[in-house]
Amino acid sequence: MNYLIAVLSDRFQAEEAYTALEKAGIPLNKMAIAGRGYKTADELGFIDPMRQAKNRATFMAYWLIPFGFIGGYVFNLIAGLDNLDWAGDPGNHIVGGILGAIGGAMGSVFVGGGVGWAMDTKSDTVPYRDYLDANKYLVLVEDFGGLSDRALPILRKLSPEKIESYQA
Structure with missing residues (x-):
């Protein structure tokens, strides 16, 4: 149009x-x-790019963070990594899950458009x-x-x- x-x-x-x-x-x-x-x-449809990028990154975080936690937990379970001696097996798996969730959060920002949100990029409607x-x-x-x-x-x-x- x-x-x-x-x-x-x-x-x-x-x-x-x-x-x-x-x-x-x-x-x-x-x-x-x-x-x-x-x-x-x-x-009029002049979309605010900052709000759109934030919404996209938030939407991606809703599923990437839990998926990252499960992925990190399962990876630690399969690999048998023992990074924290005092935490034992369940603690190490949970730490792996937390690290996976952090990776999921980073993915939601980078893939979901949060970079444009953080860097204040301008679109043609601004x-x-x-x-x-x-x-x-x-x-x-x-x-x-x-x-x-x-x-x-x-x-x-x-x-x-x-x-x-x-x-x-």
């Missing part, structure tokens, strides 16, 4: 652009305003979220049947801060 997105500095400009697009015959269900009092970035956080407004026109070609000259007349095409 392609969108034409115009960044406007205040609500009045956004409403003026929306009204001008409506008068030009662009269907209301093909345009939207994002900003305070209107749609949010989440409603600038739009930043505009909304700075109390700017976005006017979006869905490119359906050349609507963005009709909307572009109308939006340019209103001199927005930025006009971009976004592909979801």
Whole structure:
């Protein structure tokens, strides 16, 4: 899905652009305003990459940590490792399980997307979220049947801060 997105500095400009697009015959269900009092970035599908990476890493941890514990326990049981003399057989197996659980937790972070969460990587939707956080407004026109070609000259007349095409 392609969108034409115009960044406007205040609500009045956004409403003026929306009204001008409506008068030009662009269907209301093909345009939207994002900003305070209107749609949010989440409603428009601008996914927060930090939250998405954290959710993925947490989801992976739910099954990787127990699986890692069982794997570490079974590996220690089969290999017969005796790292802690004072712990005996059950204690050594449990320590092996704990080390396996730690490995599972590390796997959930590295494989589940936690690296992007920890390193603060940016995606292509982050600038739009930043505009909304700075109390700017976005006017979006869905490119359906050349609507963005009709909307572009109308939006340019209103001199927005930025006009971009976004592909979801």
